Amino acid sequence: METGLELDTRSKLLKAAVVQFGKFGFAGTSVRKIAEDAGVNHGSIKYHYSSKDDLWRAAVAYLYGLLDEAVHKDEAEWKKMSPREQIINSATNFIRFSAKHPELSRIVFFETMHESERLEWLTENFIRPYTSRAIARVALAQEQGVYVDDVPAMNLHYVNIAAAKNIFLMAPEIKRAFDIDVFDDDQIEQHIDAVLKLTMRPENAEEKPSPDGTDTDKNFSNVT
Amino acid sequence: METGLELDTRSKLLKAAVVQFGKFGFAGTSVRKIAEDAGVNHGSIKYHYSSKDDLWRAAVAYLYGLLDEAVHKDEAEWKKMSPREQIINSATNFIRFSAKHPELSRIVFFETMHESERLEWLTENFIRPYTSRAIARVALAQEQGVYVDDVPAMNLHYVNIAAAKNIFLMAPEIKRAFDIDVFDDDQIEQHIDAVLKLTMRPENAEEKPSPDGTDTDKNFSNVT
DNA sequence: TCTAAAATGATACGACTGGATATAAAATAA
DNA sequence: TTATTTTATATCCAGTCGTATCATTTTAGA
Numbered sequence: 001m002e003t004g005l006e007l008d009t010r011s012k013l014l015k016a017a018v019v020q021f022g023k024f025g026f027a028g029t030s031v032r033k034i035a036e037d038a039g040v041n042h043g044s045i046k047y048h049y050s051s052k053d054d055l056w057r058a059a060v061a062y063l064y065g066l067l068d069e070a071v072h073k074d075e076a077e078w079k080k081m082s083p084r085e086q087i088i089n090s091a092t093n094f095i096r097f098s099a100k101h102p103e104l105s106r107i108v109f110f111e112t113m114h115e116s117e118r119l120e121w122l123t124e125n126f127i128r129p130y131t132s133r134a135i136a137r138v139a140l141a142q143e144q145g146v147y148v149d150d151v152p153a154m155n156l157h158y159v160n161i162a163a164a165k166n167i168f169l170m171a172p173e174i175k176r177a178f179d180i181d182v183f184d185d186d187q188i189e190q191h192i193d194a195v196l197k198l199t200m201r202p203e204n205a206e207e208k209p210s211p212d213g214t215d216t217d218k219n220f221s222n223v224t
Numbered sequence: 225m226e227t228g229l230e231l232d233t234r235s236k237l238l239k240a241a242v243v244q245f246g247k248f249g250f251a252g253t254s255v256r257k258i259a260e261d262a263g264v265n266h267g268s269i270k271y272h273y274s275s276k277d278d279l280w281r282a283a284v285a286y287l288y289g290l291l292d293e294a295v296h297k298d299e300a301e302w303k304k305m306s307p308r309e310q311i312i313n314s315a316t317n318f319i320r321f322s323a324k325h326p327e328l329s330r331i332v333f334f335e336t337m338h339e340s341e342r343l344e345w346l347t348e349n350f351i352r353p354y355t356s357r358a359i360a361r362v363a364l365a366q367e368q369g370v371y372v373d374d375v376p377a378m379n380l381h382y383v384n385i386a387a388a389k390n391i392f393l394m395a396p397e398i399k400r401a402f403d404i405d406v407f408d409d410d411q412i413e414q415h416i417d418a419v420l421k422l423t424m425r426p427e428n429a430e431e432k433p434s435p436d437g438t439d440t441d442k443n444f445s446n447v448t
Numbered sequence: 449t450c451t452a453a454a455a456t457g458a459t460a461c462g463a464c465t466g467g468a469t470a471t472a473a474a475a476t477a478a
Numbered sequence: 479t480t481a482t483t484t485t486a487t488a489t490c491c492a493g494t495c496g497t498a499t500c501a502t503t504t505t506a507g508a
Contacts, residue, residue, distance in 0.1 A: 009455080023338040027252030030495065041457050046497060048455090106337050112397040113330050114247040119396060128401040148421065154402070155391065155418035162390030163383040170382070172343060173336040177352040178378070194379035197372065199422065233485080254465065265487050267468090272485090276466065 010048045012038040017059045022103025025110030026056055026118065056107075057121065063104040064126050070097035083144040087200065090137075091164065092192050098165035099188045105165045131157070148201055156199075163195050234272045236262040241283045246327025249334030250280055250342060280331075281345065287328040288350050294321035307368040311424065314361075315388065316416050322389035323412045329389045355381070372425055380423075387419050 016037035020029040031052050035042035049055040071093050078086050098105060108127070111119045138160065139153040147156060167174065171182050181187065240261035244253040255276045259266035273279040295317050302310050322329060332351070335343045362384065363377040371380060391398065395406050405411065 024251060025249060025334070025337075027248060028250075031497085032495080043457060043459090043497090043499095044455080052496065108397075109333060109393070110249070110337075112394050113249075113334075115396055115400075119400065123397060123400045127397055131401060151418040151421055152414060154404070155415055156422070158391045158394070158398075159387040159419065159422055162386035166386030166390065167379065167382045169333070170336050172339055173332075173347060173351055174382075176339075176343065176347045177355060180378070190376065191379055194375040195383065197375055198380070198383055255467090256465080266466095267487060267489090268485080270467065 009038075009040050009044055012040060013045060013048055013055065014058060014062060017055050018063060018103050021056055021059055021110075022106045025107070026052075027110075031055070053118070056118065060104075060107060060122065060126070063101060063107070064130075066101060067097055067104060070094070070100075083141060084146050084200070084203070087141050087146050088196060091160070091196060091199075094161075095164045095192045095195060096188065098168050099183055099191075102165070102168040102171065105169055109169065134161075146200060160195075160199050163199060167191055233262075233264055233268055236264060237269060237272060237279065238282060238286055241279050242287060242327050245280055245283055245334075246330045249331070250276075251334075255279070277342070280342065284328075284331060284346065284350070287325060287331070288354075290325060291321055291328060294318070294324075307365060308370050308424070308427070311365050311370050312420060315384070315420060315423075318385075319388045319416045319419060320412065322392050323407055323415075326389070326392040326395065329393055333393065358385075370424060384419075384423050387423060391415055 013034060016034045017029075020034050020037065023029075029052075031045050032042045034055070035045055045052070045055060049058060071090055073093065074089050078089070081089065108122065111122055135153050135157045138147060138157045141147050142149040142153060142156070167182050174180050174182055182191065237258060240258045241253075244258050244261065247253075253276075255269045256266045258279070259269055269276070269279060273282055295314055297317065298313050302313070305313065332346065335346055359377050359381045362371060362381045365371050366373040366377060366380070391406050398404050398406055406415070
């Protein structure tokens with residue numbers, strides 16, 4: 001039965017869990033610290049969430065919900081947009097979310113370093129479906145000339161998301177090394193601009209793939 | 225005094241520490257597990273390395289040594305190369321190293337998620353000097369036309385290294401989600417090709433920044 | 449106001465942690 | 479050989495971990 005108080009304690013625990021798991025990962029976080037941050041007795045975790053593992057899963061599901069909301073919030077207007085504008089819109093929303101909630105990327109990173117039951121759960125429920133759709137969208141955008149098409153969609157996807165969120169993952173390092181706060185609004189917008197410039201094909205190249213008839217954009221094959 | 229046996233136990237511990245810290249981070253690793261993997265008594269860690277912290281630092285220093293070696297191994301020939309060839313060479317070596325020793329990136333990632341004494345040590349001794357030089361090299365390459373020059377060097381640098389190593393950091397996830405082993409030689413070379421294509425400016429654009437006199441490559445300013 | 453359910457709090461337990469110590473074994477030097 | 483130093487092993491310790499138990503308080507419905 002919902003009492004109001006129950007929801008409050010639950011959500012306080014969830015919020016504290018997101019912060020702690022985001023900073024120290026599953027292994028590095030103690031439920032006692034979460035309870036302390038939430039200002040509740042640590043026994044409550046066993047009551048509201050049956051275990052540390054369940055609390056972790058709840059935190060992940062909560063963050064993925066926010067991600068979905070953030071990336072698709074303008075979806076209704078996508079029909080009116082060009083393929084290029086759609087990519088710019090979703091990429092911008094994704095980067096803004098990565099800046100607002102770096103915890104999700106961090107939690108996933110902690111788990112993706114080694115095999116575990118948590119990684120299995122994470123992959124089945126979130127990563128595989130999410131990444132499959134994302135790679136399909138990248139492949140489509142390649143066909144539409146928004147991205148270069150001489151690179152496998154999978155590599156392009158992983159470069160894209162890495163480019164988008166890496167700088168926020170490494171925020172404490174950048175702050176310490178160069179005294180730059182990447183979470184400043186100016187920095188975020190600058191980063192969005194940079195990532196879009198770097199990952200997308202120049203706008204004029206879309207309708208005329210080979211302006212001079214040669215393949216001058218694609219002569220990297222001798223690199224490896 | 226070196227006895228051979230001493231070095232052997234030390235290096236066995238160091239190797240096991242690299243693997244464990246690379247998988248589970250500092251907090252998630254126990255010295256007992258390291259000793260077990262190394263096949264030695266866990267008391268030896270206290271003898272050869274004064275503490276878990278010192279062992280971690282030794283592992284990091286060891287990996288940074290390997291990185292430096294890998295990236296600069298062709299440095300003698302850089303003089304004979306064009307700026308573009310130098311970038312291709314060092315980027316290729318960096319990506320190959322990231323594939324061979326993903327542990328370094330992983331260990332750094334674990335620490336860069338939150339403030340700590342280890343992050344301070346890491347930043348002062350390795351990250352700041354390494355990154356400063358890398359960003360300076362990126363800025364130079366931008367002037368030389370190897371990279372686009374309408375993006376801040378810092379953002380470009382972090383996009384570059386993220387693009388290079390992210391796929392190897394997430395190897396367990398990619399293996400699980402798509403059954404692809406990114407450490408296969410073919411995959412590594414494919415990734416090198418993709419990253420170079422995506423991060424570098426098209427080769428023909430170097431000596432003629434604006435073939436038709438307009439700035440068609442740089443009209444992203446309206447994005448943000 | 450009374451009762452049952454829901455929620456919280458206090459405490460305890462066994463397992464594991466990093467580190468310390470004391471001793472045994474091995475290697476070296478004389 | 480013997481004496482000395484170096485290396486390895488076996489326990490021990492105090493603290494923390496996740497979680498289980500149980501008493502207490504709070505809440506909701508009658």
